[in-house]
Amino acid sequence: MYQDITHIKVNLIKNSYEVLVGSNTIYDIGFQLKQLKYSIGTKILVVTNPDVSKPYSSSFIKSIQNEGYEPRLLTIEAGEDQKTTESIALIHDAAYEHKLERGSLMIALGGGVIGDMVGFAAATWLRGISFIQVPTTLLSMVDASVGGKTGVNHPKGKNLIGAFHQPKLVLIDIDTLNTLPEREFRAGMAEIIKYGVIGDKELFEKLEEAKDLKNLESIDRNFLLEIITKSIKAKAKIVEKDEKENGLRATLNYGHTFGHVVEALSGYGKFLHGEAVSIGMVIAGQLSLQENLWSKAEAKRQNELLIKAGLPIKWPNLDEDLVLRSLRADKKVKDGHIRFILATEIGKVKLVNKIKEDQIYKLLSSLN
Ligand SMILES: NC(=O)c1ccc[n+]([C@@H]2O[C@H](COP(=O)([O-])OP(=O)(O)OC[C@H]3O[C@@H](n4cnc5c(N)ncnc54)[C@H](O)[C@@H]3O)[C@@H](O)[C@H]2O)c1
Numbered sequence: 001m002y003q004d005i006t007h008i009k010v011n012l013i014k015n016s017y018e019v020l021v022g023s024n025t026i027y028d029i030g031f032q033l034k035q036l037k038y039s040i041g042t043k044i045l046v047v048t049n050p051d052v053s054k055p056y057s058s059s060f061i062k063s064i065q066n067e068g069y070e071p072r073l074l075t076i077e078a079g080e081d082q083k084t085t086e087s088i089a090l091i092h093d094a095a096y097e098h099k100l101e102r103g104s105l106m107i108a109l110g111g112g113v114i115g116d117m118v119g120f121a122a123a124t125w126l127r128g129i130s131f132i133q134v135p136t137t138l139l140s141m142v143d144a145s146v147g148g149k150t151g152v153n154h155p156k157g158k159n160l161i162g163a164f165h166q167p168k169l170v171l172i173d174i175d176t177l178n179t180l181p182e183r184e185f186r187a188g189m190a191e192i193i194k195y196g197v198i199g200d201k202e203l204f205e206k207l208e209e210a211k212d213l214k215n216l217e218s219i220d221r222n223f224l225l226e227i228i229t230k231s232i233k234a235k236a237k238i239v240e241k242d243e244k245e246n247g248l249r250a251t252l253n254y255g256h257t258f259g260h261v262v263e264a265l266s267g268y269g270k271f272l273h274g275e276a277v278s279i280g281m282v283i284a285g286q287l288s289l290q291e292n293l294w295s296k297a298e299a300k301r302q303n304e305l306l307i308k309a310g311l312p313i314k315w316p317n318l319d320e321d322l323v324l325r326s327l328r329a330d331k332k333v334k335d336g337h338i339r340f341i342l343a344t345e346i347g348k349v350k351l352v353n354k355i356k357e358d359q360i361y362k363l364l365s366s367l368n
């Protein structure tokens, strides 16, 4: 029953953990809790949202109960606008009522929003208790659940309140993607393509060879397992070298500088994060080309892969001055120069500090 699970180790100085990837694995949660090398007591708080709770939570909770634990389920409304300190208070209230102790456990069952919130609630309850990530979106499987960044939004900006807090385990069940809306699936694929561009040429080429990347039905299960596994390994490798984002980890932000601008200036919600990152990758690719860092053919290969995944690539006609103002507010600008992660070839990126504001202005005007 368990032999089909791929184990990926995230090796950190303290707090190393495993990411388990497989099919139909979430109902083994009880078994997996028993395998943990930590004592976690009996009381467990599982946090989810209605979209995920409906199809999965009752069997999930049963699996935990069957092993003698006492789980409590807390359901928080879905959506990025719920990623607030108010939701953290709800989780802390539930932790208090359920009498979670220092040695107790929280479990995040959901996408990146649930994962980020539960991680932060666990980081702050009793000065830090253990938690487990059970990501149910493609994006949270390959990105948000691994690496220990947790937090919530502040009215003045995204993810302003947060903490580094590594999970004790990440349990991935690709079958939970069966209920994920197609658009969310494609948004997750943008991050997978990103891993190919920033660090894994073989992954990139595999994606190029695939018949289709647009939706789950047209993707072979083993292929899906493979690209998810490769993506997690790519992220783990970077996080292992730079857990607290002092340098290298910034390469994960390839496509994100303009991605964040697109998200913010189009009004949050118009583009999903992965869609905005797709557009951001196209711009980063063009800057790489202007800087003679990579070839036109390489930029084209990247963009064609994004199109194949059904992702948007067209710049959404945003006002250049507003874009530059937004980049400045994002602290990406120093002495009139903007910091970018740019591609030097498929599978390699580097930090470039010397892009001038007027170069951005010209590039965007040519697109508008
Ligand atoms: N911590 C990190 O390193 C990190 C990295 C990337 C993103 N993030 C954060 O992650 C969040 C985005 O995560 P996301 O894209 O997973 O979004 P999300 O958590 O909002 O999930 C997207 C939508 O899918 C629904 N959903 C989730 N799983 C489902 C399933 N299996 N079946 C049906 N519906 C399901 C959700 O209810 C939601 O409506 C953002 O807040 C972002 O800041 C964090």
Ligand SMILES: [Zn+2]
Pocket (backbone or CB within 6 Å): 143, 191, 256, 273, 277
């Ligand atoms: Zn991202």
